[in-house]
Amino acid sequence: MLPIYRTVLSALAVFAMLTASAFAAQAKPEAAPAAPSASKKVSTADHHKFKELQKNFRTGPEVTAACLICHTEAAKQVQHTKHWTWESTDPKTGQKRGKKNIINNYCTNPTSNEKDCMACHAGYGWKDSSFDFKVEKNVDCLVCHDTTGTYRKLPGDAGHPVYKRTEFPKGSGKIVEAVDLRKVAQSIGKPGRTNCGACHFFGGGANGAKHGDLSSSLQHPSRYLDVHMDEKGLNFSCATCHSTSSHQVSGSRYNISAAVKGAPHIRGKADDSPAACQSCHGNKPHPQRMARLNQHTDKIACQTCHIPEFARDDIGTERSWDWSTATTMGPDGKPMVRKDSAGRRAFDSKKGTWVWESYVIPEYRWFNGQSRFQVIGDKIDPTKVVKINEVGGGPNDPESRIWPTNVHRGKQPYDKVNLTLTLQHTGGEDDTALWHNYDWQKAIKAGMKAGGLPYSGEYGFVETEQTWPITHMVAPKDDALRCEQCHSKNGRLKDIQGVYLPSRDGNKVLDTLGWTLALLTLIGVLVHGGIRILTAKKEG
Amino acid sequence: MTVEKIYVFKRFERFWHWSQALLIIFMMITGFEVHGSYELFGFGKAVSLHTVAAWSLISLWVFAIFWHFTTGEWKQYIPTREKVFAMIGFYSVGIFRGAPHPFRPTTLKKHNPLQRLAYLGVLLFIGPLLWFTGWFYLFFGDWKAWGVDSYLSLEWVAFFHTAGAFMMLAFFIAHVYLTTTGHTPTSHIKAMITGWEEVD
Amino acid sequence: MLKVIGGFVAGVVVVGVLAYSLMSSLMFREVPSPFGVEETVARIQQNIQNVGNGWALSGLRNPGKAVEAAGGNTLPVMMIEACSTKYSAPILQDDDVRFLSILMPCKVSVYKKNDGKTYIGLMNAGLMGKMFGPKVGEIMGHVAEDQAKFIQFDASKPAPEMIKGTPGATGGGSGASAAGGC
Numbered sequence: 001m002l003p004i005y006r007t008v009l010s011a012l013a014v015f016a017m018l019t020a021s022a023f024a025a026q027a028k029p030e031a032a033p034a035a036p037s038a039s040k041k042v043s044t045a046d047h048h049k050f051k052e053l054q055k056n057f058r059t060g061p062e063v064t065a066a067c068l069i070c071h072t073e074a075a076k077q078v079q080h081t082k083h084w085t086w087e088s089t090d091p092k093t094g095q096k097r098g099k100k101n102i103i104n105n106y107c108t109n110p111t112s113n114e115k116d117c118m119a120c121h122a123g124y125g126w127k128d129s130s131f132d133f134k135v136e137k138n139v140d141c142l143v144c145h146d147t148t149g150t151y152r153k154l155p156g157d158a159g160h161p162v163y164k165r166t167e168f169p170k171g172s173g174k175i176v177e178a179v180d181l182r183k184v185a186q187s188i189g190k191p192g193r194t195n196c197g198a199c200h201f202f203g204g205g206a207n208g209a210k211h212g213d214l215s216s217s218l219q220h221p222s223r224y225l226d227v228h229m230d231e232k233g234l235n236f237s238c239a240t241c242h243s244t245s246s247h248q249v250s251g252s253r254y255n256i257s258a259a260v261k262g263a264p265h266i267r268g269k270a271d272d273s274p275a276a277c278q279s280c281h282g283n284k285p286h287p288q289r290m291a292r293l294n295q296h297t298d299k300i301a302c303q304t305c306h307i308p309e310f311a312r313d314d315i316g317t318e319r320s321w322d323w324s325t326a327t328t329m330g331p332d333g334k335p336m337v338r339k340d341s342a343g344r345r346a347f348d349s350k351k352g353t354w355v356w357e358s359y360v361i362p363e364y365r366w367f368n369g370q371s372r373f374q375v376i377g378d379k380i381d382p383t384k385v386v387k388i389n390e391v392g393g394g395p396n397d398p399e400s401r402i403w404p405t406n407v408h409r410g411k412q413p414y415d416k417v418n419l420t421l422t423l424q425h426t427g428g429e430d431d432t433a434l435w436h437n438y439d440w441q442k443a444i445k446a447g448m449k450a451g452g453l454p455y456s457g458e459y460g461f462v463e464t465e466q467t468w469p470i471t472h473m474v475a476p477k478d479d480a481l482r483c484e485q486c487h488s489k490n491g492r493l494k495d496i497q498g499v500y501l502p503s504r505d506g507n508k509v510l511d512t513l514g515w516t517l518a519l520l521t522l523i524g525v526l527v528h529g530g531i532r533i534l535t536a537k538k539e540g
Numbered sequence: 541m542t543v544e545k546i547y548v549f550k551r552f553e554r555f556w557h558w559s560q561a562l563l564i565i566f567m568m569i570t571g572f573e574v575h576g577s578y579e580l581f582g583f584g585k586a587v588s589l590h591t592v593a594a595w596s597l598i599s600l601w602v603f604a605i606f607w608h609f610t611t612g613e614w615k616q617y618i619p620t621r622e623k624v625f626a627m628i629g630f631y632s633v634g635i636f637r638g639a640p641h642p643f644r645p646t647t648l649k650k651h652n653p654l655q656r657l658a659y660l661g662v663l664l665f666i667g668p669l670l671w672f673t674g675w676f677y678l679f680f681g682d683w684k685a686w687g688v689d690s691y692l693s694l695e696w697v698a699f700f701h702t703a704g705a706f707m708m709l710a711f712f713i714a715h716v717y718l719t720t721t722g723h724t725p726t727s728h729i730k731a732m733i734t735g736w737e738e739v740d
Numbered sequence: 741m742l743k744v745i746g747g748f749v750a751g752v753v754v755v756g757v758l759a760y761s762l763m764s765s766l767m768f769r770e771v772p773s774p775f776g777v778e779e780t781v782a783r784i785q786q787n788i789q790n791v792g793n794g795w796a797l798s799g800l801r802n803p804g805k806a807v808e809a810a811g812g813n814t815l816p817v818m819m820i821e822a823c824s825t826k827y828s829a830p831i832l833q834d835d836d837v838r839f840l841s842i843l844m845p846c847k848v849s850v851y852k853k854n855d856g857k858t859y860i861g862l863m864n865a866g867l868m869g870k871m872f873g874p875k876v877g878e879i880m881g882h883v884a885e886d887q888a889k890f891i892q893f894d895a896s897k898p899a900p901e902m903i904k905g906t907p908g909a910t911g912g913g914s915g916a917s918a919a920g921g922c
Contacts, residue, residue, distance in 0.1 A: 223811040292587070295681025308813060341782035341902045357776055359816050361856040479813035483584030485854065489576060492854070500694040503576035503583050507699050511577075514706030521710040525717035528631075535636040 048186045057181035060124045060161055061137040066185065068136060075136035077247040083122040084139065086110075088254040092370065097254055102373045103421045105388045105408050105466035106204035106321055109376060112450035116155035116427035120199040127158035129450070142181075144195045145188040151179050155427065193219055193229075196238040204318060206345055212317035212360060212406040213310040213472035225312055227476045243274040251275025256469060258301065258369035259399045277302040277474075299499060301367075301401040303471050305481040309359045310406060310470045316344060316358035321410040324461035326352040327438040335438065350426075350435040352411075362404030362470055364496055368393030371467075376451055379419050380462065386412075386421065388466035395498025402496055404470040412464050413444060417456030421464075423447035545736045548650040553613070556604045557732055563597045564708065571705050575698075594674060617660045620653050627654045635721060644739055658711070666707045673701035766867055771891060773850065773858040775899070777816045780850045780858050782902040784820055787890045794826035795886060798845045800904055815852045821845040824886070827879050837876050843868070846883060848890055860891055 047053055052066045068075055078084050087098035099117075103109050110117035111129075118126040124138045125131065132138070140159065142151050152162050154176065161179045168176045201207060201216045208215030223230040228240070242251045250273070257273030264282040265274065273279060281302070286293040296305075311317035328349060330336030335349035344356045370392035380386045393400030413422045425446035426434045434443035440459060448455035486493040487503040494504065549557070570590040573580050581589060608614040626642040631654070634642070643652035651659065676683070676697045683689035722728035723738045731737035773780040781800065788795050799821040804814040823845040831840050849861035865887055869880020 222808065224808040224813050292681070298681075298684070309815065312813065338898065339901070340779065341776075341899045342778040343901065346899070358778070359852060361854065475813050476811060482582075483587070484579075484582050487576075487583040488579075490855070500698060502574055502587075502694075502698060505695070505698075506576055506702065510699060510703055510706070514702065514709070517706055518709045518713060521713045525714060529717060529720070531636055536638070 043189065047188055050186075053182070053185045055182065057185060059163065060140055060142065060159075060181070063181055063185045064124075064137045064139055064141050067141045071141075074141065074247070075139040078122065078139045078141075079133065079136070081122075081247055081249065082252060082254075083144075083247075083249070085133065086121065088252065090370070091255065093372070095373065095375065097373045097375065101375045103376060103388065103412070103423075105410050105412075105464055106210055106318075107426070108323075108412060108421070109423050109451075111376070111423045112425040112447045113427045115158045118159040119153045119155045119157065120203075121159045124159050142184055142188065143198065144191045146184050146195065147189040147192065148184055148187050149194050150177075151184050152176055190237075191239055192237050200238075204321075205351075206318070208311060208313075208315040209318040209354075211468065211472070212408075213307065213470045215311065215313065215315045215317070217313035217315055218472070223476055224479070225475075226473050228474060241275045241279075253468065254371070256367075256369040256371075258367050258393065258403065258469075259298075259401050277306075298398075299402060301403045301469075303469070303474075304362075304364065304402055304404050306474050306477070307362070307404055307470055307472075308475055308479060308481050308485075309361055310404070310473055311358050311360050312473055312475075314342065314358055316342065316356045317360060317406070318408065319355045319357050319360070320353075320408065321351075322353040323413060324352065324411040326350060326434070327440060329438070349438065360406070361492070363407045363467075364402050364493055365391050365405050365467060366393045366395055366397070366400045366496070366498070367391045367403040367405070367469055368397050368400040374421065376423065377420055377453055380414060380421060382414060382416070382419065382460065382462045385409075385463045385465050386414075388464050389468075391467050391469070402493065402499075406468045406470055408466045408468070410464045410466075411461045413440065413459045414462045415444075415448075415454075415456050416458040416460045418454055420453065421462075422455065422459060423451040423453060425450065544739050546645065546739060547647060547735055548645050548731055548737045549735045551735070552603075552607055554732060554735060556600065556607070559600055560597065560604075563593050563600070564712070567593045567597070568705065568709060568712070575702055575705075591678060594678065598671075616649070616651055617656055617663060619656050619660055622653060624653045624657070627652055631721070641723070641739075645737055658715075662708075662711055666704055666711065669700060669704040670708065673697050673704065677701055767864055769862045769864055771860050771862070773860050773891075774893065774895065775858060777818060777850055777852050777858050778902050779899045780860065781818045781820060782900045783893050784848055784850065784860070784890050785903050786900045787892065788820070788822045791886050791889050793882070793886055794824040795822055796824070797821070797903060798823045800902070815854070817849065817851040820848045820850065822848070822890075824883075827883050830879060831876060834875070837872055840872060840876065846887070848887075862887060862891070 050070075052069050055066075057063045057066070064075065082088050082098055085098065086100040087096060089096055099110060107113075107117070114131070115127050122140045122143055124140055140153075142161070143153065153159060154162055154166065154168050161181070162176050163178055165178050166176050168174060197214075197216060197219055200211070200214050201218065202209070203214070204210030208217070218226060218229055220231050221229045223233055228234050228236040239249075242249050244250065257276045260273050260276040260278035261283050262278070263284075265279045278285075283297045284294040285297075285302070325347065326349065328336075330349070336347065337345070337349070338347040340346040340354075340356055342356065342358070345354055346356075347353050372387075372390045372392065374380075374386065374388050391403075391405065413424060414420060415422050422444045424434055424440070424443040425432050426443060429436055431437055432439075432442040432446035434440065437443070441457075444459055445455060445457075481492065484503070485491050487501060489504055491504060493501060567590055570581065570586045570593065572578065573586040574583065574590055580586065623642055630639060630642050633639075641652075645652070676688075676692060677694070679686075680694060680697075683692060719728040719732075720726070722731075727738040775783065785797055785800070788797055797820070799819075801819040801821065802817065803819065804817045807814045828841075828844055831837050832844075843863070846865070847863065850858065851861065852858055864884070865880045866884035869883070870877040872880075
């Protein structure tokens with residue numbers, strides 16, 4: 001009896017296992033495609049079906065021409081944006097900024113290096129100053145609207161995508177496939193993280209290098225890193241906050257809304273600052289039991305407490321870029337590349353020395369949203385650290401808040417006689433390119449000539465500093481700074497002036513007098529009591 | 541010497557005194573932490589506790605003021621010049637010689653002349669200074685709405701609040717000591733607990 | 741007599757309080773590092789590999805990642821695990837002190853604090869060892885000497901690469917994954 005029972009039992013068990021695994025095998029392929037197909041159905045148009053797109057495009061401009069058949073105003077709209085002009089005007093001072101005009105603390109300026117830099121221009125063919133900004137078919141629709149993730153633009157092609165299978169970087173053995181423009185054109189959609197990230201995650205020439213609060217870690221972020229973009233949670237795309245109208249993307253760093261007031265904004269209404277925290281949260285975002293925190297909002301930006309550190313990943317961000325060591329060769333006299341302990345670029349004979357850090361504690365500054373930028377041709381004082389940009393505002397400015405900032409330091413070449421930062425021709429295969437010939441003198445001459453700037457022939461290196469407000473990588477609320485991280489003698493805000501910070505501040509004279517008074521009183525009563533005890537004993 | 545007992549402190553008065561004492565001690569502990577003198581509860585917690593204690597003390601005071609005026613006990617704090625110098629003499633000399641206390645408390649006059657002066661100072665100067673500055677400190681976020689933001693600065697509000705706290709601390713130390721100067725070292729304290737004071 | 745006993749009790753209490761408050765600083769040490777977190781880790785790892793006496797890396801752990809996986813934030817913490825069979829074997833072979841395997845492998849912690857600086861946390865192996873008899877005391881004394889060499893940096897040398905993960909770890913059943921180091 002017993003053996004039969006056992007046999008039946010084990011047979012049943014085997015059967016159960018088989019059916020279970022069969023179900024599991026069935027379940028998998030069904031579940032997988034559900035998410036993408038659902039998101040595709042959002043659009044009322046299937047671009048695969050448009051006959052305008054059913055041809056083998058040879059170039060990017062051909063695709064744009066096809067897009068413009070239906071989207072007649074799209075190129076005109078894009079041509080009014082910073083993504084196209086690389087220029088922005090300060091509404092108050094009239095200063096012309098934008099990538100075209102400023103000198104930043106990383107690759108400095110694109111002038112004479114357009115072929116490389118324009119890999120991140122939303123257009124085709126900006127290879128030198130002769131570029132015609134009015135040609136509509138040169139607008140690159142695909143770089144923002146591709147949903148396949150296969151559309152790639154490489155340095156050297158002046159903004160054109162990869163038309164031919166290419167080895168990149170040269171000599172690396174890595175192959176970049178040619179873009180299937182027909183497929184990409186048929187699969188367009190709303191811009192996602194991949195589109196924005198292709199440029200904004202990699203600014204400064206390496207993942208996470210430039211911003212510190214933007215890197216490829218935001219492609220699939222988990223909750224700890226960004227509570228809004230958390231892939232398993234709210235799953236915001238960039239455009240959820242950077243709401244866009246007529247191709248104008250809101251929330252530019254050039255004109256920050258540093259002190260947004262009032263209640264949450266209503267979507268659809270005209271809005272000056274749709275990308276600010278307050279746009280959704282208002283400026284009294286904490287519940288009543290935390291009302292005291294709401295009182296902080298007229299002095300402190302939301303970001304200060306809610307982004308306790310930036311670059312909170314292993315990718316990290318660049319803390320400094322020292323150009324003065326560029327052209328230094330390795331021991332064998334050949335160009336050299338060195339990495340840091342975490343595998344990030346640390347030295348390159350082409351570009352100089354970098355220092356990286358992960359989980360960076362911000363430096364805090366008063367900021368009113370207005371920055372003054374160092375633009376091409378501005379005079380500098382080489383005896384001081386040159387401020388690549390200066391954040392405006394101060395404690396007595398009602399439009400200013402204390403902001404967390406990423407202060408990026410470095411050294412850049414400058415003209416010792418004319419006292420300007422220089423432009424240098426870096427990228428390219430020609431004789432004057434720094435990265436080809438390792439000759440500063442030639443590179444600066446070529447760069448200055450392309451930019452139409454006088455050059456004395458004498459260059460040196462000057463210390464520079466760039467201050468950018470931090471606003472991405474918002475942590476979950478439980479990880480906001482705690483009170484005592486600022487309200488203490490050596491807290492996060494220990495260098496912030498112009499505001500009385502309880503626990504950090506106090507009047508030293510009053511403290512000395514007060515404690516002396518208390519101490520003297522104590523000594524007085526102790527002596528008095530002591531004498532009483534002594535005299536009582538004598539009498540006793 | 542026969543020991544006599546008289547009833548000086550009524551039930552409410554004793555409740556008021558001890559709850560007030562606890563609250564003030566607690567507010568000094570939390571307050572000096574907020575000021576940054578040491579770390580104990582953590583800044584945020586210290587602020588919350590200090591605020592809760594402040595509201596409790598305000599409620600207590602509303603009752604106490606009401607009680608003092610309805611019972612007429614407020615007169616206990618009217619200063620008098622009578623025996624002031626006798627008291628000073630007693631504390632500086634007589635007490636060491638075992639001289640008799642120059643003041644004999646009664647239900648109608650429960651505080652000696654120096655006590656009257658000291659308590660009046662606490663009630664009319666240190667107290668209001670702390671209340672007034674504390675109120676503005678607490679409602680810092682509403683200054684703009686009240687239209688006072690251009691007249692006040694947190695730095696000075698905090699300065700005077702802290703100054704008041706130091707005076708309160710000094711008063712507290714002296715006060716605790718002087719409770720031992722009764723008929724016996726504990727007779728004043730006993731009186732504040734039971735209501736009955738032993739006198740010579 | 742009462743005074744004598746009272747004085748004695750008071751003395752004991754004072755010593756007890758003192759010992760209690762000093763305990764953590766006696767058992768553990770914290771030293772600031774002149775380098776960033778990753779470079780400190782890499783340099784310590786290199787030192788461990790160069791110090792001899794059978795020392796080998798047995799892993800690099802990042803407890804902060806578990807916090808992040810749970811949705812929370814923490815400043816970076818890296819735990820370098822190292823082991824020397826020369827020192828571990830006599831302890832592991834002795835039934836009386838085999839429980840000290842709880843202290844293995846030898847750990848050096850590298851972390852960042854809110855001042856933005858990097859710190860190194862170490863166990864005071866020498867003192868700890870003295871509590872378990874002369875044999876363990878002697879072994880741990882050697883461990884302490886080597887440990888001091890782990891954190892001697894030569895800034896003139898370039899930063900080495902950080903060695904991630906547990907060397908030799910293969911995953912799988914119990915025991916199989918514990919192949920690294922000791």
